[in-house]
Amino acid sequence: MERLTSLGGWLHRRAENVAVGMLATMFAAFIVQVAFRYLLNLPVGWASELTLVMWLWLVLWGAGLVLPEREEIRFDVIWGAAGRKARRWMQVVAAGALLFLYGASLPAAWDFVSFMSIQKTSYLRIRYDHLFMVFMIFLVAVLFRYAWLFVQALRGRPEPGGHNVEDLP
Structure with missing residues (x-):
């Protein structure tokens, strides 16, 4: 049982790592989108789409695999x-x-x-x-x-x- 608990903790930390990666990707895409639109006057649709995809994945990934039961509203x-x-x-x-x-x-x-x-x-x-x-x-x-x-x-x-x-x- 101790091994199973240890494996569960390791998997939970990896799920958190994936969520952090998604958040970082979403933030970077957002910054690229703002920079291209307002500094270069060249809107890029892919950055907006990537931000939306990361938001969708982050919310569902986080709710299903990262957020502990006691922290739900x-x-x-x-x-x-x-x-x-x-x-x-x-x-x-x-x-x-x-x-x-x-x-x-x-x-x-x-x-x-x-x-x-x-x-x-x-x-x-x-x-x-x-x-x-x-x-x-x-x-x-x-x-x-x-x-x-x-x-x-x-x-x-x-x-x-x-x-x-x-x-x-």
């Missing part, structure tokens, strides 16, 4: 007022519902992504199926995350906020 008024058993079952129900919804959307998402192979972006000529593949990565990552949370809640293990379900009031 939530409205937890009901969660905070609930007792230990209620929180545990709310986590089971929420994780189960999200597993069902994301799982049910997986085939349709795959059909759409694979269908988009017929088009390419205007400037960089990236096939849209390659561009939207990050959504499939996001879906699979979220399915794994909520499967893990579902099992942990059933076992009474730590919840996303870092608290142990057993220690709650």
Whole structure:
């Protein structure tokens, strides 16, 4: 189990490295776009397109693989007022519902992504199926995350906020 935890930490750090690379690429493309447009009076479409592609990938990559569960934005008024058993079952129900919804959307998402192979972006000529593949990565990552949370809640293990379900009031 210790080896698995170590591997998970290493993979998480690599996912963060990829996100940093995407952010750096997006920033560089933005600077190139501004410089060419306002200093050289020569607008370049590829820089704008690259910025948009990096933004799309960064948001979905980060939400699926980098952002820890405890740092997601939530409205937890009901969660905070609930007792230990209620929180545990709310986590089971929420994780189960999200597993069902994301799982049910997986085939349709795959059909759409694979269908988009017929088009390419205007400037960089990236096939849209390659561009939207990050959504499939996001879906699979979220399915794994909520499967893990579902099992942990059933076992009474730590919840996303870092608290142990057993220690709650």
